[in-house]
Amino acid sequence: MANAHVAAIGTVAGRSGRKRQRRSLLPYGLILPTAVLLLVLMVVPVVIVIANSLFTQVVTRSGGRFAGVANYAAVLTDPGFWPATLNTAIFAGASVAVHLVMGLGFALLLNSPLIGRVTTAIFRTILILPWLFTAAVIAVLWRLILAPTGVVNYALENLGIIQEAIQWFGDPATALFAVTLMNIWSGYPFFMISLLAGLQGIPADLHEAARVDGANAWQRFWNVTIPQLMPIIVSMAVLDLLWTTQQFALIWLTTGGGPLGVTEMLSTFTYKLAFADYNLVQASASAVLVLLFSLVVAVFYVRQQRKAS
Known part of the structure; x- marks a missing residue:
C-alpha cells in the first residue's frame, strides 16, 4: 500500500515536472520560427557577403585565393567611391534635416486646437499620402513633375524665374537637388506621424505651468515641447539616417547615379560594381x-534607446 502511494506521488511529480519543462520551453518554441527566418534571410547572406569580400573570387566549391583586405583597399582607392560617399552624406544629411523640420511643422499644425476635427482629418489624409506610395510610383510621379514640360518648369517660366526649361534630373547642376527633394517629399510623413504622437503625449500641465510662470509661446515651445520630444527626435533621425543612406530605388529609377556621377550613392556604386562590372x-x-557604417549608427541608436528607457 505504501509502495503504491509512493508510486502515485512519483507519477504526479513526474507529470508536474514535465509540465514545468514544457512551459519553460514554450517561449523558445514560439520564437523559433522567427529565429530560423532571421537566420536564413539575414545572418546567412551577411556571412556569405563578408566571406566573398575576403577572397579573389566568389566563394564556391572550387574556392578562390584568400585576398585579405585587398578588395577593401581596391574599393577605398576606387575613383568613384569617395564622390559617392560625399553624395550620400549630402543626400542623407539634407533629407534628415528637412524631414525633421517639415515633420515637426506639420505635426504642430495637426496638433493645433485652432483646426477643427474634420479639417485635421483631411490634412492628415493628404499629408500622409507620400508615405503610402511605392518607390516606383514616386519616381514616375516626380519624373513627370520635373520633366522639361512638367508643372514645375511651366510655373517657373510663367513667373519669369527661368527663361527655358530645366532638365532637373539630366543637368549635373540640379540632379542631386532633384533626387534629394524627391526623397524629402516621400519621407517626411514618417517624422510627422511620430512627432504628432509625441506632441499628443505631452502633459498639458507642463504647458499650463510654463504659461503661469510667464513663458510666451516660443519659450514654451523651446523649453517644454522640444525637451519632451527630444528622445523621439533623436530616434527618428538615427533611423532615417540609416534608411536614407541605403536608399537605392528612387535614385536608380530616376537618374541611375548620373549624370556624370553627381547622384551616385554608395548603394548605386555597389550595385554597379556587382551587376555592371x-x-x-x-x-x-x-x-x-556600408554595413559597418550602419552598425555604428545602430549602436548609437540602441544606446540612445536605453537612455530613454
Whole structure:
C-alpha cells in the first residue's frame, strides 16, 4: 500500500515536472520560427557577403585565393567611391534635416486646437499620402513633375524665374537637388506621424505651468515641447539616417547615379560594381563597408534607446 502511494506521488511529480519543462520551453518554441527566418534571410547572406569580400573570387566549391583586405583597399582607392560617399552624406544629411523640420511643422499644425476635427482629418489624409506610395510610383510621379514640360518648369517660366526649361534630373547642376527633394517629399510623413504622437503625449500641465510662470509661446515651445520630444527626435533621425543612406530605388529609377556621377550613392556604386562590372568580390567589400557604417549608427541608436528607457 505504501509502495503504491509512493508510486502515485512519483507519477504526479513526474507529470508536474514535465509540465514545468514544457512551459519553460514554450517561449523558445514560439520564437523559433522567427529565429530560423532571421537566420536564413539575414545572418546567412551577411556571412556569405563578408566571406566573398575576403577572397579573389566568389566563394564556391572550387574556392578562390584568400585576398585579405585587398578588395577593401581596391574599393577605398576606387575613383568613384569617395564622390559617392560625399553624395550620400549630402543626400542623407539634407533629407534628415528637412524631414525633421517639415515633420515637426506639420505635426504642430495637426496638433493645433485652432483646426477643427474634420479639417485635421483631411490634412492628415493628404499629408500622409507620400508615405503610402511605392518607390516606383514616386519616381514616375516626380519624373513627370520635373520633366522639361512638367508643372514645375511651366510655373517657373510663367513667373519669369527661368527663361527655358530645366532638365532637373539630366543637368549635373540640379540632379542631386532633384533626387534629394524627391526623397524629402516621400519621407517626411514618417517624422510627422511620430512627432504628432509625441506632441499628443505631452502633459498639458507642463504647458499650463510654463504659461503661469510667464513663458510666451516660443519659450514654451523651446523649453517644454522640444525637451519632451527630444528622445523621439533623436530616434527618428538615427533611423532615417540609416534608411536614407541605403536608399537605392528612387535614385536608380530616376537618374541611375548620373549624370556624370553627381547622384551616385554608395548603394548605386555597389550595385554597379556587382551587376555592371561583374566584380562581385569588390561589391561585397563595398557592401561590408556600408554595413559597418550602419552598425555604428545602430549602436548609437540602441544606446540612445536605453537612455530613454
